[in-house]
Amino acid sequence: MATIDLSPLYRSSVGFDRMASLLDSALRSDTGATGYPPYNIELVAENQYAVTLAVAGFEEDDLEIEVENGVLRVTGKKAEENEKREYLHRGIANRAFERKFSLAEHIEVTGAALKNGLLTVGLVKNIPEAKKPKRIDISSSTKDLLQDRSKSKESAA
Known part of the structure; x- marks a missing residue:
């Protein structure tokens, strides 16, 4: 490649x-x-997202969710079973996993829920007021513009 x-x-x-x-x-x-576990990324509403992972067989205590340096990390590790079972066929994966998702700037995790074998992590995009677009009024005179600039320079000094 x-x-x-x-x-x-x-x-x-x-x-x-x-x-x-x-x-x-x-x-x-x-x-x-490996592609395990499978997941969905969903746009729930404007600036709200959900990441859903299929974690059938895992309980809340088997799962861990962390956010560090803009990376959401979901790990799962099954607790060791004390009882010995004899399987004729074993097709259900109980293997440990780690999934990482890179988060865009200003994305925050709001919570997580485990229901019916699906782990859903809620995300929201919180843009600070200083970063939001602002409308600039257009004046017909540059004189007003220059006066406003000189006032802001005086107040800064």
């Missing part, structure tokens, strides 16, 4: 290193990925 060199992106941009790292990791083939 051909690889793509993203180093020019690192050289010509400032502040986009996380995006470049995400692209780089997405383009790398991960041979260890």
